Amino acid sequence: MTERSPQSAPSAAVSTPPRVLTVAGSDSGGGAGIQADLKTMMALGVHGMSVIAAVTAQNSLGVQGYWELPPEAVRAQLDSVLGDIGAQAVKTGMLASPVLVETVADVLGRYDAPLVVDPVGVSKHGNSLLAPEAVETLRTRLLPVATVATPNLWEVEQLTSVKVEVEDGLRAAADAILELGPTWALIKGGHLPGAPVDLLTDGTQEFRFAAERLDNRHTHGTGCTLASAIASHLAVGDDVPSAVGKAKEYVTGAIAKGFPLGDGIGPVDHAWRWR
Template identity: 90%
Template sequence: MGDMTVSTPPRVLTVAGSDSGGGAGIQADLKTMMAMGVHGMSVIAAVTAQNSLGVQGYWELPPEAVRAQLDSVLGDIGTQAVKTGMLASPVLVEVVAEVLGRYGAPVVVDPVGVSKHGDSLLAEEAVETMRTRLLPVATVATPNLWEVEQLTSVKVEDENGLRRAADAVLALGPKWALIKGGHLPGAPVDLLTDGAEEHRFAAERHDNRHTHGTGCTLASAIASRLALGNDVPEAVRAAKEYVTGAIAHGFPLGEGIGPVDHAWRWR
């Protein structure tokens, strides 16, 4: 290497489920982190058997395995930001919230309730734990409209409802709420607010059904940008730009819904 000094990139930890199909979950998170120029690390909370057609099954890891992974990574390596995804059960949500609340790095919570195919990924009784334990330690929560309804009972019919949804989510304790309006009719708009300032992010709608992994990818990109030193609105703006490109380049895979392209900037 000669005189070159090698510096360690910022580190980002994902705590989520594994997606055997490689398009979402831990796999999407790590690909996103690499694309954003940070070092990705993972704590696997659940293993799914899934492909382009759906989720055929999932098995959560024992709480002690999740806690040991967290202690292992945070104790030796440390992290500049954390992203949480599929946590499956109340006890896992509890363990993760407790450890992250103590650790103190920014946390992006993607409150995963259901997959693209409509498969439930969160036990009914875990919704309450997510609400009362995990959301209060979140720097940013990134629910889609279905997850907003699951967490707050607020149903959004159009863009006017986004702020009401955001306020209901903020009431649960995160510093910022990013309400993803992509499933509303018309041009997609996401609303980001901390209760005081408000930012709206519009993106063109890509006529591409290969969107598996968008939620995981967005949350991981936000966490990556926070680790790189961005403030929350700037992190969300940069993450949205990355995800919009990834959706535009989504490709077919198997018989069903293909993934977004995490490597689109390199192709």
């Protein structure tokens, strides 16, 4: 009797998940930047891809240094991924210099996918991640092509000179950001006193997202995580208000489970739904 080899069961058709591209800096400590973006994307069920614009030496205590990649390397990464694989949404983070902002804006301004711009100016520890001369380039080149801009209050002031000290000032901040060109502005009010409130508007519609203030200092990577979560939900077809609402729910859970790492500020927990 001839022995037959076992036959594998017919496999179901495998579908490709939505793709999201992050263009940002690498965080060697793994809590923010490219690393946080890709963890967020995996947690939310999309395929994450990356264009690394800068490399940081970074840990729980701060940023010890950063080095920009040459603009031709950034453009080559963008052309490689978008030309072959494509993306249903794109998120930008740390871009560091005018030439990198210009390079990224030139490519993404011609690419037909929602763009979430996190205008990173400083790290969680207060270290500068954007050259002063790049602020104007961010204003005039990248924000005008953004679907959603997600500045915190310090970044609002850096970009518009509008200083917000109470919740009633959030709308003025959003209007100032909208004047720079993005379709939607999400102003993150977590640094205000009282319960955290973020405001989202396109100039006509307005949505406020409130959350409990959590007693946890380990919040490294919050901004990167939120912007990546918004991009992930846009990639699966959610509209902007729904994407922001779902992203806020995810990041609030991640902050609640943020854990100590090293001797300083630990990261939010991107895998909180699995633990």
